[in-house]
Amino acid sequence: MTRLAWTVVAGLAASTLASFPPALAGEEKEAVTYLPSSASPLVALRFVLRVGSQDDPKGKEGLAALTSAMVAEGGTKEFAYDEILKKLYPMAASLDGACHKEVTVFGGVVHRDNLAAYEKLVTAMIATPRFAPEDFERLRSEAVDYVSKTLRGGNDEELGKWTLQVELYKDHPYGHVDRGTVAGLKSITLDDVKAFHKTHYAKPALRLGVAGGAEKGFLTRVETDLASLSGKAVAPPEVPRPGRPKGLEVTIVEKPCESTAISLGFPLDITRHDDDFYALAVADSYLGEHRTFNGKLMQDLRGKRGLNYGDYSYVEDFIQDGQSTFPVPNNPRRQQAFSIWIRPVPHDKAVFALRGALWELNRLIEGGIPEAEFEATRSFLLNYSKLWVQTLSRRLGYAMDGAFYGRKDLVTELADRLPKLTAKQVNEAVRRHLKVSGMKVAIVTRDAQALKATLEGNKPTPITYDTQGTPEDVLVEDKQIAVYPLKDVTVKIVPVEAMFEK
Amino acid sequence: MALRIGWRVAFFSLALLTLGLSGSALGEDRIFPYPTRESRLGNGLRVISVPFESPGIIAYYTVVRTGSRNEVEKGLSGFAHFFEHMMFRGTEKYPQDKYNAVLKALGADSNAFTTDDWTCYHMTVPASALPKAVEIESDRFQNLKYNEADFQKEARAVLGEYNKGASSPFLILDETMQDKAYTTHTYKHTTIGFLADVKDMPNQYAYSKTFFDRWYRPENCTIIVAGDVSHERLMTLVEKDYGGWKRGNASVEIPAEPEQKEERSAKLKWPLPTLATLYLGYHIPASDPRNPDIAALGVLAQAVFGETSPLYQKLVLEEQSVVMLVASADPRRDPSLFTILARAREADKVADVRKRIENALADAAKTPIDRTRLEAIKDHLRYEYAGSLQSADAVALAVGSSIALTDRPDAMNELYAAYARVTPADVQRVAQRYFASTNETVVTLESEPKK
Numbered sequence: 001m002t003r004l005a006w007t008v009v010a011g012l013a014a015s016t017l018a019s020f021p022p023a024l025a026g027e028e029k030e031a032v033t034y035l036p037s038s039a040s041p042l043v044a045l046r047f048v049l050r051v052g053s054q055d056d057p058k059g060k061e062g063l064a065a066l067t068s069a070m071v072a073e074g075g076t077k078e079f080a081y082d083e084i085l086k087k088l089y090p091m092a093a094s095l096d097g098a099c100h101k102e103v104t105v106f107g108g109v110v111h112r113d114n115l116a117a118y119e120k121l122v123t124a125m126i127a128t129p130r131f132a133p134e135d136f137e138r139l140r141s142e143a144v145d146y147v148s149k150t151l152r153g154g155n156d157e158e159l160g161k162w163t164l165q166v167e168l169y170k171d172h173p174y175g176h177v178d179r180g181t182v183a184g185l186k187s188i189t190l191d192d193v194k195a196f197h198k199t200h201y202a203k204p205a206l207r208l209g210v211a212g213g214a215e216k217g218f219l220t221r222v223e224t225d226l227a228s229l230s231g232k233a234v235a236p237p238e239v240p241r242p243g244r245p246k247g248l249e250v251t252i253v254e255k256p257c258e259s260t261a262i263s264l265g266f267p268l269d270i271t272r273h274d275d276d277f278y279a280l281a282v283a284d285s286y287l288g289e290h291r292t293f294n295g296k297l298m299q300d301l302r303g304k305r306g307l308n309y310g311d312y313s314y315v316e317d318f319i320q321d322g323q324s325t326f327p328v329p330n331n332p333r334r335q336q337a338f339s340i341w342i343r344p345v346p347h348d349k350a351v352f353a354l355r356g357a358l359w360e361l362n363r364l365i366e367g368g369i370p371e372a373e374f375e376a377t378r379s380f381l382l383n384y385s386k387l388w389v390q391t392l393s394r395r396l397g398y399a400m401d402g403a404f405y406g407r408k409d410l411v412t413e414l415a416d417r418l419p420k421l422t423a424k425q426v427n428e429a430v431r432r433h434l435k436v437s438g439m440k441v442a443i444v445t446r447d448a449q450a451l452k453a454t455l456e457g458n459k460p461t462p463i464t465y466d467t468q469g470t471p472e473d474v475l476v477e478d479k480q481i482a483v484y485p486l487k488d489v490t491v492k493i494v495p496v497e498a499m500f501e502k
Numbered sequence: 503m504a505l506r507i508g509w510r511v512a513f514f515s516l517a518l519l520t521l522g523l524s525g526s527a528l529g530e531d532r533i534f535p536y537p538t539r540e541s542r543l544g545n546g547l548r549v550i551s552v553p554f555e556s557p558g559i560i561a562y563y564t565v566v567r568t569g570s571r572n573e574v575e576k577g578l579s580g581f582a583h584f585f586e587h588m589m590f591r592g593t594e595k596y597p598q599d600k601y602n603a604v605l606k607a608l609g610a611d612s613n614a615f616t617t618d619d620w621t622c623y624h625m626t627v628p629a630s631a632l633p634k635a636v637e638i639e640s641d642r643f644q645n646l647k648y649n650e651a652d653f654q655k656e657a658r659a660v661l662g663e664y665n666k667g668a669s670s671p672f673l674i675l676d677e678t679m680q681d682k683a684y685t686t687h688t689y690k691h692t693t694i695g696f697l698a699d700v701k702d703m704p705n706q707y708a709y710s711k712t713f714f715d716r717w718y719r720p721e722n723c724t725i726i727v728a729g730d731v732s733h734e735r736l737m738t739l740v741e742k743d744y745g746g747w748k749r750g751n752a753s754v755e756i757p758a759e760p761e762q763k764e765e766r767s768a769k770l771k772w773p774l775p776t777l778a779t780l781y782l783g784y785h786i787p788a789s790d791p792r793n794p795d796i797a798a799l800g801v802l803a804q805a806v807f808g809e810t811s812p813l814y815q816k817l818v819l820e821e822q823s824v825v826m827l828v829a830s831a832d833p834r835r836d837p838s839l840f841t842i843l844a845r846a847r848e849a850d851k852v853a854d855v856r857k858r859i860e861n862a863l864a865d866a867a868k869t870p871i872d873r874t875r876l877e878a879i880k881d882h883l884r885y886e887y888a889g890s891l892q893s894a895d896a897v898a899l900a901v902g903s904s905i906a907l908t909d910r911p912d913a914m915n916e917l918y919a920a921y922a923r924v925t926p927a928d929v930q931r932v933a934q935r936y937f938a939s940t941n942e943t944v945v946t947l948e949s950e951p952k953k
Contacts, residue, residue, distance in 0.1 A: 113885075
């Protein structure tokens with residue numbers, strides 16, 4: 001049997017978990033992350049494959065995601081999908097699949113009473129899918145519906161975020177929605193899926209993670225049950241350095257809606273592999289920590305002005321986990337982007353909100369983080385990041401991500417690095433990597449032509465409040481924000497019906 | 503901060519985590535595997551600790567048994583949720599910036615949410631921060647102070663929250679279901695409130711003081727601390743900081759919903775292509791597991807609509823006319839709804855889907871469920887609960903949900919004991935009792951025809 005080998009980042013050191021407390025420390029083989037906890041009645045499994053939407057052939061965008069759906073929501077050679085459901089149901093277990101840009105992750109949490117039966121089923125789902133035509137039709141239709149109905153017509157925030165992603169990575173392997181394009185999905189055949197699985201679901205591309213109440217011998221059993229996977233992996237595609245936006249390159253998606261959703265950003269040259277990432281993580285937390293009131297964007301746009309529900313910033317791709325707050329593990333990427341998410345604002349305040357975000361970012365770049373704020377933010381991140389790994393599955397996911405970047409898991413890296421970091425280093429990293437010009441902007445709104453004219457004309461957009469008692473210092477800032485220069489603006493308008501078509 | 507709302511459709515994905523309806527540790531007697539300790543201060547404040555292995559971390563929850571259910575005054579729907587936002591606006595001792603700075607220094611994960619029945623303030627912090635958590639939480643619950651300008655700005659953040667949800671068809675589906683199914687009870691409006699009332703919130707500063715005075719009182723609240731905590735230490739701190747909190751005496755009469763006597767319906771249009779949706783609601787009793795119908799309805803939802811049900815397998819897997827099929831005996835403090843949501847690929851299939859659903863319910867009333875299948879459902883419910891209690895936060899939430907619905911911290915044990923007792927005849931009985939067309943509300947949504 002060929003042993004599983006993780007070859008994603010050739011030449012980089014394997015992850016270690018040395019700085020976790022002893023209770024959490026686990027053994028790390030090069031392809032396997034094992035975090036045993038004999039007290040736990042639960043076992044978390046993660047199978048991370050080095051294949052993602054970047055591997056979609058041109059014209060068949062969505063193939064990687066559809067293949068992962070055929071694994072996680074389809075039958076096996078032995079059992080049809082309805083039989084799989086009947087077997088998983090009494091365990092209250094599932095094999096959850098998610099296809100991201102660079103990896104596909106399958107996982108589940110199961111009570112150890114059911115571990116043996118679960119393991120047999122899920123390894124068969126991964127290694128020997130049924131590829132039933134009826135599963136294919138169902139799952140392809142679901143994907144087409146997701147792109148053409150849910151994304152276009154049922155969630156403006158997601159629509160804005162995906163528009164930004166696609167625009168950031170034009171003519172690049174990252175440049176389409178992971179679930180696919182409408183035309184791409186319609187052109188995929190069942191044979192395409194079979195062939196993709198055969199070539200891309202290979203042992204050298206697979207990394208296994210097990211945490212909780214499983215014996216060590218369990219790992220060997222999993223490896224044995226995945227033995228039929230190919231021993232030869234397909235190399236991931238090259239990812240060229242994405243083009244740098246010039247000025248403000250705005251895409252307006254026009255649709256009927258009651259408020260305007262905005263996302264903006266630009267490609268970054270750093271990832272968790274780079275030292276500057278950790279300095280930027282502090283700056284980002286100060287500017288816009290996700291779903292907290294710590295960020296300046298949140299405090300100033302929502303707190304002081306009541307513009308919307310929330311405003312956040314990110315220094316790597318951020319996928320929200322339902323209602324939860326913490327970053328989802330196992331979405332590693334060789335290329336990252338900086339982005340700001342402005343949640344829906346009233347139409348008449350959209351440009352003011354955009355200007356406000358740029359003004360806030362500019363203040364960070366020009367003025368840096370004050371020393372006291374730096375200390376507070378560093379302290380916050382050191383404590384807060386420990387909450388990201390409260391469950392077995394999350395702890396496992398973070399440990400596995402460390403290997404991708406040739407680093408320890410993110411929580412350990414932050415714990416090691418932040419105490420040594422200075423405000424000066426953070427501010428220098430900010431000036432090296434962040435900027436207010438050279439930005440892609442995605443806006444989902446109703447009256448695109450009027451918005452286009454305002455943006456291209458760099459027209460002042462003073463804010464009028466329908467609330468009383470706005471403090472004088474806020475009103476003074478408002479005057480600056482209302483005329484914050486929008487330089488070198490180019491605008492294209494896309495009707496929502498055309499989004500993600502091909 | 504805040505600001506998760508327990509809308510019903512969002513609930514489908516959360517349901518078994520947030521209801522205290524999920525199952526654990528596979529012991530027959532007590533599904534909730536952790537010992538709890540409970541004390542009550544002289545002012546009525548209840549304090550519950552749930553110590554278990556959670557090295558260095560605690561979840562600190564404050565449960566206020568007030569939700570949108572309590573909004574009896576006309577024009578003031580959504581106020582419980584709005585007030586949840588205001589609770590982050592500070593006190594004299596800890597103005598908003600200082601309160602946030604304390605949380606930031608602790609690295610706290612802190613937030614709040616409001617549902618139909620309760621408002622929950624929660625934070626996950628290092629166990630060593632317990633004294634600080636008690637201090638800042640007791641301070642804001644007793645000494646909240648905000649000015650009208652802050653109040654008005656926050657009202658507009660709430661409108662922003664409404665707007666962010668409005669691009670999804672589920673908001674209007676929920677609003678319409680509640681508006682149609684209820685004529686009298688306050689469940690007629692969703693937690694975020696009628697849009698007209700949300701828009702008018704900046705004008706209700708004076709009422710906000712009444713609201714705080716009425717509901718933010720010790721006898722209406724419970725502190726739950728789960729994880730690395732000692733009950734004795736907790737009580738020493740709580741007595742010191744919450745002991746002076748004055749008991750209230752307010753109550754409002756929440757009008758009972760009269761029996762529904764005719765089918766009700768509404769047809770909605772969506773301006774863009776969308777999956778055609780059928781949303782059915784049937785009145786059921788309040789979610790107290792002492793009523794055996796509650797467990798039986800929970801089993802019925804799984805039996806008729808779960809992923810292994812014949813209906814799901816036929817509509818979703820075989821014919822593929824339906825993309826989503828879910829049902830829930832919605833857990834509420836007062837009499838509630840059993841809801842069924844089906845999303846069909848084509849609008850012209852909706853009538854057939856409805857007929858098939860009604861036939862499946864009629865069949866469940868006529869034919870007893872196979873015992874093997876009944877056992878599989880019971881296993882599913884228990885293991886699902888076991889998988890849900892993975893963190894201090896999840897454990898505190900389970901106890902909080904139980905209190906919110908029943909005023910008892912251990913109703914999940916009663917519920918799972920009741921599940922264990924459900925017989926095929928019980929499932930038949932509830933299928934016969936609740937699904938008459940005179941008890942039915944039907945909401946459909948489909949795309950507007952192309953112009």
